[in-house]
Amino acid sequence: MEYFIPVLILVLIGGGFILHWIPFPIWIQAMSAGVQINPMAFVGMRLRRVPPEAVIDPLIMATQAGLPITRNDLEAHILAGGDVFRVVKALIEAHNARIPLDFQKAAAIDLAGRDVLEAVAMSVNPKVIQTPPVMAMAQDGIQVRATCRITVKANIEKLVGGAGEDTILARVGEGVVTTIGSATNHKKVLGNPNLISQTVLAKGLDAGTAFEILSIDIADVDVGRNIGAQLQIDQAEADKQIAQAHAEQRRADAVAREEEMRAQVEESRAKVVEAEARVPRGLATALRTGRLRSA
Numbered sequence: 001m002e003y004f005i006p007v008l009i010l011v012l013i014g015g016g017f018i019l020h021w022i023p024f025p026i027w028i029q030a031m032s033a034g035v036q037i038n039p040m041a042f043v044g045m046r047l048r049r050v051p052p053e054a055v056i057d058p059l060i061m062a063t064q065a066g067l068p069i070t071r072n073d074l075e076a077h078i079l080a081g082g083d084v085f086r087v088v089k090a091l092i093e094a095h096n097a098r099i100p101l102d103f104q105k106a107a108a109i110d111l112a113g114r115d116v117l118e119a120v121a122m123s124v125n126p127k128v129i130q131t132p133p134v135m136a137m138a139q140d141g142i143q144v145r146a147t148c149r150i151t152v153k154a155n156i157e158k159l160v161g162g163a164g165e166d167t168i169l170a171r172v173g174e175g176v177v178t179t180i181g182s183a184t185n186h187k188k189v190l191g192n193p194n195l196i197s198q199t200v201l202a203k204g205l206d207a208g209t210a211f212e213i214l215s216i217d218i219a220d221v222d223v224g225r226n227i228g229a230q231l232q233i234d235q236a237e238a239d240k241q242i243a244q245a246h247a248e249q250r251r252a253d254a255v256a257r258e259e260e261m262r263a264q265v266e267e268s269r270a271k272v273v274e275a276e277a278r279v280p281r282g283l284a285t286a287l288r289t290g291r292l293r294s295a
Contacts, residue, residue, distance in 0.1 A: 026056050033060040037071065050075050058088040065092045069103050082110045090116040094156075097124045101156055109159045114210070122154035126214055129165055133220075134173045136180035144180050144189050146196060147220040148172055152211040162210030172216065175200035186223060193218040 023042060030037050035056070045052050055074045062069040069091070074084045087106045094101040099120065109116040131148045138144055150172055155162065179199045183189050189196065197216040206213040 023052055026052050030056050030060060033063060035059055035063050041071065045075065048075065048079065050078055054078055054084065058084045061092065062088050065095060067091055067095060067103075073103050073107075077107045077110070080107075080111055082107055086110065086115070086117045090120045093117070093120045093124070099123055099156065105156070105160075109156075112160045114159050116159070119154040119156065119159055119210075122152070122211075123156060126151050126153040128152075129169065130219065131169050131172055131176075134176040136177040138180055138183045138186040138189060140185040142186035142223060144186050145220075145222055146176050146180065146189075146193070146218060148176065148197070148200075149217045149219045151214040151217070152206070153214060155206075155210055155212050158208075159210045163208055164210060167209055168205065168211055168213070171203075171205040172200055175203050175205060190221060190223065193221045196221070 024039075027037065027039055027042065037056075042052050045055060055071055055078065058074055059069065059071055067088070069088065074088075077084050077087065087103070087110050091101060091103060091106055093099075094106075097120070101120065106116050109119065129150050129152065131150065133145050133147050135143055135145050150168060152165075152168065176196055179196045180186075180189055183195075197218055201213065201216050
């Protein structure tokens with residue numbers, strides 16, 4: 001009896017140690033779900049610092065869905081920093097929707113920073129993205145504002161390395177500007193808004209992106225400023241200011257010439273006065289020298 005308590009403590013410690021390395025509840029859960037796994041595999045997971053539940057739970061999901069995914073696949077993805085739960089859920093949704101997607105491709109999409117689950121959902125249910133108001137000027141000088149709604153679905157094959165939504169929005173905006181700018185007048189655009197969507201859609205703007213454009217719809221189109229008239233007004237104002245500057249320059253030149261002439265007149269007057277002052281002295285000198293005789 002005296003050894004009972006120490007033995008009990010050793011048993012509890014040993015049992016806790018074994019349960020730490022081999023979590024029997026998780027093992028039993030896996031076996032009951034049809035997942036065959038060696039108990040020693042849990043020791044390997046512990047040594048590799050992979051939480052067993054992070055592997056077993058997705059593995060059970062995959063097995064129940066009939067997906068050919070192995071424990072090693074999941075462990076490798078966890079060690080690479082991936083999210084196995086989202087990958088397995090994406091594979092299950094793709095399998096149910098009959099979308100061709102294997103574990104390696106889904107894992108590569110996840111490790112590339114894409115949301116693979118959202119991508120699969122977008123392949124089943126297309127997503128609508130809206131451009132900000134795009135402003136462009138028709139050839140008659142009238143500005144037109146247009147907003148587009150773009151219906152896209154994910155292109156699973158191009159999710160790794162393909163451009164994102166920002167590229168789609170930029171390309172559609174560029175196409176809208178080109179289409180409006182090539183219109184002879186703004187009324188043509190307002191009268192047939194589908195001209196914008198048809199022209200833009202025909203450009204194949206989804207090339208090299210992770211999406212496939214299904215449709216482009218014009219959500220709103222209206223008239224903006226009369227830029228042509230405003231440019232003419234601005235040009236007239238600029239011409240007026242230039243003319244005023246030239247006139248001011250001419251006035252300043254005239255004032256300068258007037259001041260110069262006035263200075264010349266004053267100088268001439270001074271010379272006349274000086275000459276008149278010399279006359280009496282000249283007469284006096286002439287009388288003294290006898291060159292001038294008094295009458």
